[in-house]
Amino acid sequence: MFDRRNFLGSAVAASISHPVGAQALKAVPLPAADLHGRDEDAYWKALRAQFLIPSDVVNLNVGTVGSSPRPVLKAIFDGFAQTEQMTQPGSEDYPIWGYGSWDQYRRPFADFMGARVEQMAILRNCTEANSYVANGCDMKAGDEVLISDEEHGSGEMPWMLRSRRYGVVVKKFAMPKPPKDAAEILNRINDAITPRTRIIFVSHISTSTGVVLPAKEIAALARSKGIVSAFDGAHAPGMIKVDLNDIGCDLYTGSMHKWLFATKGTGFLYLRDKSIMDRVWNTIATGGYDDPTRMADRYMQIGSSCIPTLMGLNAAVDLANNIGMDRIEARGRMLCDYIHAEMMKRGAEDWTSPDPALRGAIATVNVPPVQRMELQDWLWTHHKVRIRGGNPSKLRLATPYFLSKADIDRFLGLYDEFRKIKGIA
Template sequence: MLDRRSFLGSAAAASIAQPLGAQALRGVPLPADDLYDTDEDGYWKALRAQFLIPADVVNLNVGTVGSSPRPVLKAIFDGFEQTEQMTQPGSEEYPIWGYGSWDQYRQPFADFAGARVEQMAILRNCTEANSYVANGFDMKAGDEVLMSDEEHGSGQMPWLLRSRRYGVVVKTFAMPRPPKDAAEILNRINDAITPRTRIIFVSHISTATGVVLPAKEITALARSKGIVSAFDGAHAPGMININLNELGCDLYTGSMHKWLFAPKGTGFLYLRDKGVMDRLWHTTVTGGYDDPARMADRYMQIGSSCIPTLMGLNVAIGFANSIGMDRIERRNRMLADYIHGEMMKRGAESWTSPDPALRGAIATVNVPPVQRMELQDWLWTNHKVRIRGGAPSKLRLATPYFLSRADIDRFLDLFDQFRKMKGA
């Protein structure tokens, strides 16, 4: 039972949430496609209005989490309204996900990512998918997995757990900081391979530095030596064009809630062919997991989940397709190149490659003696600008397409102000 204070707190929360929900459901027209040709800045400004992020907030941290635009939110809200009526036509149909193949949600993302539907499992996040990969292969004590020293915890920790339990060796190579070209990365991987290397597991785009690794070439190197190739693609979908079958890798994991702006709780596992699927043991199982005819669908048999989230995912894919991934990638890269160049003028040390081909929409710079956490808190608390990075002085600056140069200039001016204030 709620006491008066709890009730008033709940009522206050409802009064705050209600206008936001109404605003999200209220349609804001998408920009006409021909506006891009006549007024490109106006086109991106009109797309900015699709996001609920207040006009005075600058989000340079899409690398952690994106913001779903209005059409995606509407699809989620409508999905809950539809499914929670419990009027599904079949007597065994319910608003949960866990036993069907749900091709209507797998197919759009498979098309978007350059895969076939039978190769794609939609999961809840990249961490879950990475755990499937780390837990799935038969390996003996002393067998090695090779990864970079820039892997995210959700890619690294599943392997470290397996190492502690079963003696699998986690071997790392040092990423060049920054890499001058793709060959420098490939050479370091090649030099770290031993006769005991069974899997190469690396990020497609480094979460630490934003470097876009040469995935196709890494895959070819692995295949030439009979090694499984697996990529953590948490940052790739929605940031750059991806075609998984063209890459040729054996496995690829990722998230849709960052750069694709899909609902939180959407991730995926791609498996190249039946030979890979037949070798990968499951981590979470329920009925249907052991039917080989179901292909990648077997890895989605994880029990109940959330259909409205998948409805939102489909709309997020349609939203990106309506803009065009070529436009999105070009815009993302242009903004990253701009902020990177401006930080170089300010004496920053680049941890992102000087080669624009190895940089997507994340520019990472080192700015000693500025303390990253102090700057991060000051920017957000006082000026509503979000950044992220690492101790002590690393800044990771993510540039989604809806940002303007004025947004970036605002951050740059504040960075200059902070340095002056600290006498740095």
């Protein structure tokens, strides 16, 4: 059947994409670290040049998927070129994954996330990691998992599956919209805990509103009541600085392909210690899945996979470390505060939070009677500006470091124009 949206999508893609050959993957020098102090705009401009996103495209939606910059792409393609020669040194050595511990890929990411290598399993995406948590946690029929009403389908559905199949009870608490402070969220969670609650599973950063939940306090609350704490951190790595061992949670999942701009097909599962590993079954298994000496690496025994993906992951971690997570987080927050304040001036309803501590680099606003799908299509097909939201009138505006204030002003100008065209005061 003719699908208007796909047709428009492909038409715009054809009009703006440029052939990307080896030339486009050529290394472009990274800015010197001290350029930031001398000329901040030039510093971020040089980083913008690392991305293949055409210079006239404004991408306010890395919340769905990121764009891998040149150093990551180079590592991936070099990785394929190397490994596909099939000239690995050992006679048992092949470009295969799923049977080794691959510490050379796990360790840099574990360090980046404030974890130890033995606590970190690299998987293929956050959905897979969430499925490991929901399928694997030792629970009986009637035991409860407490989730929020803002979980992504990839966080909620694995629990619904477990519930339908094995009778685990999924209880939801309503997130305040917007939360005025962290205490309000903690109180909602505390009030929803029952004697049957075994696990609290919530997003670290809400996909729907961008709220950064008080993870450390939630983990402490769960621990004080003997409840397992698990976070879906799909949006956290590369957006905010995360120190998993400082958070003190039992389980944490996430994606590296969004804000860290790593290879598509990268996700992870963190497990705090042996005692939690003893209570989480594998979902996918091959030889080694039940070897307790392997710690988190036993959750990586998933069969063959893709090593160049992991080479791309290392390059993404290197780039983020080169820039510095403090700097990345501050930039994302500054841009987010700016777009948030500008949308508030325009009468938008705030669905993130008035408290900057509960925001990262996503601002979500409700803007009735603007129809978000109409605005989203119009912005992309006519103006090369990408946003995403939810029907009818929610806009989710993501502000990664590679954007500039001028990019945001372009979006704001177009938003004003759209409202004028639609006769919205």
